[in-house]
Amino acid sequence: MTGSKKQNALSIRLPPPPLSPSIVGRADRAYHSEKEMCNTAPPSSSPPFPSLTKSHILNSTAPDDLHRHPTLSELADEMRAIGKISVPAAVTGLMLYSRAMISMLFLGYLGDLELAAGSLAIGFANITGYSVLSGLAMGMDPICAQAFGANHHRLLGLTLQRATLLLLSASLPISLLWLNARSVLLRCGQDEQISSAAHVFITAAAPDLLFLSFLHPLRVFLRAQNITLPVTYCSFFCAALHGPLTYLLAVRLRLGIAGVAAAMIWTDLNLLTCLLLFLLCSGACRDTWPGGPSADCLRGWPALLRLAAPSCVSVCLEWWWYEFMIIFSGLLAHPRTAVASMGILIQTTSLVYVFPSALSFGVSTRVGNVLGANLPSKARAAATAGVVCAVALGLVATAFTASMRHQWGRLFTRDAETLKLTALALPITGLCELGNCPQTVGCGVLRGSARPATGANINLSSFYLVGMPVAVLLGFVGKMGLLGLWLGLLAAQSSCAALMALALTRTDWIAEAERARELTNYPNSNSSSTIPICVPASDDVIDATTPLFTNSMGAEKKPTALQHVLSVIHEDVKTVTSDSETAPLFLSID
Secondary structure: OOOOOOOOOOEEEOOOOOOOOOOOOHHHHHHOOHHHHOOOOOOOOOOOOOEOOHHHHOOOOOHHHHHOOOOHHHHHHHHHHHHHHHHHHHHHHHHHHHHHHHHHHHHHHHOHHHHHHHHHHHHHHHHHHHHHHHHHHHOOHHHHHHHHHOOOHHHHHHHHHHHHHHHHHHHHHHHHHHHOHHHHHHHOOOOHHHHHHHHHHHHHHOOHHHHHHHHHHHHHHHHHOOOOHHHHHHHHHHHHHHHHHHHHHHHHOOOOHHHHHHHHHHHHHHHHHHHHHHHHHHOOOOOOOOOOOOHHHHOOHHHHHHHHHHHHHHHHHHHHHHHHHHHHHOOOOOHHHHHHHHHHHHHHHHHHHHHHHHHHHHHHHHHHHHHHOOOHHHHHHHHHHHHHHHHHHHHHHHHHHHHOOOOHHHHOOOOHHHHHHHHHHHHHHHHHHHHHHHHHHHHHHHHHOOOHHHHHHHHHHHHHHHHHHHHHHHHHHOOOOHHHHHHHHHHHHHHHHHHHHHHHHOOOHHHHHHHHHHHHOOOOOOOOEEEEEEEEOOOOEEEOOOOOEEOOOOOEEOOOHHHHHHHHHOOOOEEOOOOOOEEEEEEEEO
16 A cells, blocks of 8 residues: 555554664665555455555654764754753853862861862862762763653663662772771871871761762753753852851861861752752652652663763773872972962863863763654764864863963962963963863763763773873973973873764764664563554544553553554554544554
8 A cells, every 4th residue: 555645544653763673674774665564454344554654664864864964054953952951061060160169268278288188188089989979970871861862751760769879889988998098198108197187088078978979860860851950050059058158167166177078068968958859849750750769770780880880980080180190290390389280270171171071961961862762863963063062162261271371370379480380381281172172072972872981991092091101201201390291181182082083973873873772672561552543533644642652560661663563554453433523543562
């Protein structure tokens, strides 16, 4: 039967998910023959089967769309979609950065010992704890983003529960290490007095691991659903309270360095409380978490672990590099000046990094959403738009650091030697952003398409096989000092950006859409399912706007491609006629 309009012939529009290659080969999936679908003659008691075309079978873009570059209009649309996520995320990042700056200012106010001990403690906490939890939480990013795009909302709630349990499990050994921080720092050759003060800060900050184990997954969970403004508002509110809290605990109550750590914990607790109240009041988790915690979260761990482990490695490799830079600067000819200048430069890169990091979050979420919705061409357009924005961001960062090289350091110190060294190194820091911004966004693309292992391999080879040798050779052997260390980072970022560009240009987006379907697919239910479809009596078109099946757990899920085919050619099609405007048609799938 053809797709032409005939009496008693119906044309069905079903928005199905992608066909598995086991049913229809990738080469001909966009041109699946309607003749093949209609060879079976219907029973005489049933009306003729509807005709099908390729647009009825697939809800994805035809392969031809992937053989052309995205249009300017498509790129603009993707930039707007990414911006709705990235702009609030950037504001949130600035709020978190301001919290760190406020803490450092109070440490400096307390004294030189407190400032040195607090800086050492924060570096130790970043290496051993914060980077690990942040990286593990990113493992849920592709699952949640793709599940939301595929309308598998319940999978988001299960992933949130699993990720929270994973971070809580990781926090236990980290907290034990923190409780023995003094002995660890002394074995690393640190000053005894500074190590003792740093131990006070770290042990006071240990409860923060508990709150971050809930906070990190919750932020990813909300971002995957494009819920970003509430996080921004809550972050702004908590950052505004951080200064008064730190003053109260560290100065008024005379808790000193422990008070600064306690204020950081209190701020994270406030943020977590605000987000939980938002979830309860808004009902944002009504579809994703029906009935509260589920025992199903104790199953299905392999997918999360396969993504969380390389995500953690990728984040740690990059975070640890900057800590190594501080250690190396302390081994140079003039360590006091070098360490002070390195601290200013790292604070500068931390501020600039807020923007490519937020852009990376937006790109990761957008790529994951459209891959989950089986729109590979939109995923490629989103990746392209993100990289274009990242290059522009890198140019702005380079211009900013170059133009402010003589003024920027004065915000932190008045020491002439430190200011001179900082002014010499800032242009190199800006050049690093030309590679850092695109590679950060590239990591977001890989994360959104569930390829964190590729990002981890790129970071390992770029930072430690290219950047580290160059930094050591130029900084120590070549006697270039601090400038040599930053030239090593420039080599690492350039290599990382080049490898990331190679990985993105070789991406098979159709294959990534298929992988997204496999990642977010529920096990098929053994029970039969029924699809209600409205049949307009006055037209020959059946429009199934919500082709959803219900599994044995009562959660909605998209039907498989095979079920879509069977829903059209099954012999037990039953029609119910009615004098009303529409008549319901039920397709029973056994």
